[in-house]
Amino acid sequence: MDKRKVYYKRIQEIIKSEKALSILLIGEGAKVEEKDFNTLKDIDLFVITDENHGFQREITEIEGVLFDISYMPVNLLRRSLNDALGFIINSLQRYRVVYNKLEDLEELLYRIKSIYVKGPKNLKASEVEYIRFKLYQDYEDILHRKEDTQNSLFLINNLFHGILISYFKLKHVWVPKDKKIINNIQNIDKILYNLCMDFSDENNFNQKLIKLYEILDYVLRPYGGVLKFWKRGRFPLV
Numbered sequence: 001m002d003k004r005k006v007y008y009k010r011i012q013e014i015i016k017s018e019k020a021l022s023i024l025l026i027g028e029g030a031k032v033e034e035k036d037f038n039t040l041k042d043i044d045l046f047v048i049t050d051e052n053h054g055f056q057r058e059i060t061e062i063e064g065v066l067f068d069i070s071y072m073p074v075n076l077l078r079r080s081l082n083d084a085l086g087f088i089i090n091s092l093q094r095y096r097v098v099y100n101k102l103e104d105l106e107e108l109l110y111r112i113k114s115i116y117v118k119g120p121k122n123l124k125a126s127e128v129e130y131i132r133f134k135l136y137q138d139y140e141d142i143l144h145r146k147e148d149t150q151n152s153l154f155l156i157n158n159l160f161h162g163i164l165i166s167y168f169k170l171k172h173v174w175v176p177k178d179k180k181i182i183n184n185i186q187n188i189d190k191i192l193y194n195l196c197m198d199f200s201d202e203n204n205f206n207q208k209l210i211k212l213y214e215i216l217d218y219v220l221r222p223y224g225g226v227l228k229f230w231k232r233g234r235f236p237l238v
Contacts, residue, residue: 011045024046046070120172166219
């Protein structure tokens with residue numbers, strides 16, 4: 001199967017059927033060589049439109065080729081840059097322009113790059129405190145449910161994911177997609193990566209809990225460690 005033919009055909013269909021101002025090839029496809037195009041698992045496209053609908057996403061298979069297509073009106077894209085939305089900033093880091101009639105596309109992409117380099121907004125002190133408190137409370141909740149092994153295992157893995165998300169937020173780093181979290185950690189923090197591997201490889205329930213706490217402690221220690229109690233005051237409604 002020649003995925004390039006299906007890809008080019010889909011591009012032409014979007015141009016004809018949508019009010020497309022620009023079409024960007026993003027994700028892995030943006031950096032792959034032409035000769036290696038058929039090795040892609042899926043094709044990610046970002047379509048900037050001249051319409052008033054909200055952000056839309058389409059995941060479909062066409063002639064055996066999987067497409068993940070995002071549609072975003074240009075006005076909404078501009079507003080999202082003002083709010084520095086992480087999803088948009090991360091999605092448009094790698095791109096290849098395959099169609100364009102938007103005059104200020106280059107300016108918009110430059111703004112995205114600049115925002116990415118600056119990193120996300122710093123967390124407020126109250127937000128850091130909430131993370132320290134919430135993660136520990138979730139851990140305590142698991143300890144109280146240890147007899148319910150199946151549910152506890154679900155909560156353990158859920159908390160593991162939450163801790164890693166918080167790791168990036170606390171370090172003032174853009175949170176990567178879930179499928180890239182471990183790889184990113186491997187590149188920037190070998191200690192945390194090894195702790196994650198030990199946790200993932202552990203099959204004993206009690207030992208897994210211990211290793212989870214080691215990860216929790218390691219992530220929160222630079223920010224004051226776990227916070228067991230919350231003094232009366234403003235509390236996030238989330």
